[in-house]
Amino acid sequence: MAAEGNLSVRVSGHCFLVTPAGAAKGQLRVQDLVEVDLQGRTAQGEPTSEWPLHRAIYEGRSDVSAVCHAHAPWATAFAAAGRDLDGSLLTETAALLPRVPLATRCEPGSASLAASIAPFLADHDAILLGNHGVVTLGSDLPGAFALLETVERLAQVTLLAEVAAGRSPIDEATLRLLQQRG
Secondary structure, three states: OOOOOEEEEEEEOOEEEEOEOOOOHHHOOHHHOEEEEOOOOEOOOOEOOOHHHHHHHHHHOOOOOEEEEEOOHHHHHHHHHOOOEEHHHOHHHHOOOOEEOEEOOOOOOOHHHHHHOHHHHOOOOEEEEOOOEEEEEEOOHHHHHHHHHHHHHHHHHHHHHHHHHOOOOOOHHHHHHHHHHO
16 A cells, blocks of 8 residues: 555656655655656656656646645545546635546556546646546645645545435334334
């Protein structure tokens, strides 16, 4: 679990630093990050297999300087269920995340995964990846990570609200019978 997901930060118009393949994120140091150019070339180290996803984001959004991809359990549950998230459920997310769309399911690390986010990239800073977690974008790494936490909280509250609203009341006859036994 500690090696799941990946992070990156743009260092120039044609290069970014990304987490190395298979690395536990809590153990990383700055010098462990792998510099990747837009063609996937590195001077040293093996980048995460998801580097094409990060490249697609940097190529598509010049305003983005950091990307977080995680398999956060609540958001991933929605991605696995084939559902996007409605940010208007919460007042604190309504303006920031009116919707967190769901990209189609694709093989992790593939060019098709990178392409799957293209329809949403211009208008969304958070995208659920079909059966594969969530990716968030920001002007810096703390901002992208904060957005990731916001998406996870939105997914959690959405599911809890649906569970709370889905309660089936006990019919009167059964309720009386239970009270008499009780």
